[in-house]
Amino acid sequence: MMRIALLGTGAMGTLFGVRLAPIAEVWMLGTWAEALQAARRHGLRLTTPQGEETAPVAVAADPMEVPPCDLALILVKAYQTERAARWAEQVLRPDGVALTLQNGLGPYEILRERLSAARAFQGVTTMGATLMAPGHARLGGEGPIWLGPASSNRRQIQKIVDLLERAGFQVEVQEDLQGVIWGKLVANTAINPITALFDVPNGALLARPDLWRLARGVARETAEVARAQGIPLPFEDPEGFVAEVCRRTSENSSSMRQDFRRGRPTEIDALNGAVAAIGRRMGVPTPLNEALWRWVKAVEERRGMAMRPAELERGPSPALAQQMDRRSLKGHGG
Numbered sequence: 586m587m588r589i590a591l592l593g594t595g596a597m598g599t600l601f602g603v604r605l606a607p608i609a610e611v612w613m614l615g616t617w618a619e620a621l622q623a624a625r626r627h628g629l630r631l632t633t634p635q636g637e638e639t640a641p642v643a644v645a646a647d648p649m650e651v652p653p654c655d656l657a658l659i660l661v662k663a664y665q666t667e668r669a670a671r672w673a674e675q676v677l678r679p680d681g682v683a684l685t686l687q688n689g690l691g692p693y694e695i696l697r698e699r700l701s702a703a704r705a706f707q708g709v710t711t712m713g714a715t716l717m718a719p720g721h722a723r724l725g726g727e728g729p730i731w732l733g734p735a736s737s738n739r740r741q742i743q744k745i746v747d748l749l750e751r752a753g754f755q756v757e758v759q760e761d762l763q764g765v766i767w768g769k770l771v772a773n774t775a776i777n778p779i780t781a782l783f784d785v786p787n788g789a790l791l792a793r794p795d796l797w798r799l800a801r802g803v804a805r806e807t808a809e810v811a812r813a814q815g816i817p818l819p820f821e822d823p824e825g826f827v828a829e830v831c832r833r834t835s836e837n838s839s840s841m842r843q844d845f846r847r848g849r850p851t852e853i854d855a856l857n858g859a860v861a862a863i864g865r866r867m868g869v870p871t872p873l874n875e876a877l878w879r880w881v882k883a884v885e886e887r888r889g890m891a892m893r894p895a896e897l898e899r900g901p902s903p904a905l906a907q908q909m910d911r912r913s914l915k916g917h918g919g
């Protein structure tokens with residue numbers, strides 16, 4: 586049986602823990618004491634439209650307690666990636682691999698740098714989950730998981746595909762994930778900050794014309810930044826795609842709304858902040874992404890959410906800068 590280290594104790598960590606535990610030995614590793622305690626006492630719990638799913642998992646607050654793992658699944662916030670990558674390296678067998686399913690730009694580059702390209706994989710999903718209590722999440726919408734890069738380590742990627750499919754997920758492998766990464770970014774930049782600032786579920790963006798006008802504008806901007814870099818988006822119509830994600834996850838609270846409600850720092854730097862920074866570099870105007878980024882930062886600061894661990898102070902910039910350099914090379918015919 587495969588042994589998996591699940592790094593991340595939030596809504597997505599809980600969702601994946603519940604689905605993977607019946608077919609693998611799952612170790613939830615994290616820093617959120619209440620979630621670890623709940624998981625240890627009662628197992629993890631997932632509420633779905635079909636009913637309740639629960640699953641026992643092993644838990645640890647220290648990577649030294651975790652036996653050597655075949656796979657590390659990274660589901661922490663974008664700004665916690667450096668520590669998660671360090672921990673993944675510690676808990677993995679020498680031939681073990683890591684998969685990030687995080688939001689935003691930057692996490693994959695951090696993971697690849699630590700583990701090498703042959704041991705680091707990236708996935709994108711528009712599944713949603715809302716945290717109801719420590720160790721308990723509610724499924725907020727299903728959707729496929731895209732995995733890549735396909736060619737770096739075919740044997741390992743096939744193992745991950747088999748595992749996720751056995752756990753009930755729909756999986757698609759792609760050689761170049763940039764298109765789906767930017768597709769997801771179109772959704773996240775349009776949905777997350779607006780639902781957080783206006784404190785509404787994802788579906789409200791479709792119901793309120795004032796919010797939809799704003800979301801639609803952001804979706805177009807982010808899509809323009811992708812196009813300017815020569816990245817082919819997996820859809821023709823960015824607003825149509827955002828509308829579809831809002832419909833599929835209409836009851837879900839976006840991860841940024843959940844962060845706001847819990848007084849935690851958000852992933853705004855890796856989402857709208859990153860798009861605005863790349864837009865500036867590429868000469869593509871991104872006034873709405875820029876405004877939402879500043880607005881969310883201002884709320885974080887006012888509420889003291891900006892007082893962050895040292896890791897966060899450094900921000901996503903090193904990996905992002907690297908990614909932007911790669912992009913600009915590509916833009917110059919590289």
Ligand code: KPL
Pocket residue numbers: 688710711712713714772773776777787830834837838839840841
């Ligand atoms: O990724 C998400 C998030 O909340 O971060 C979506 C797909 C928008 C679901 O809520």
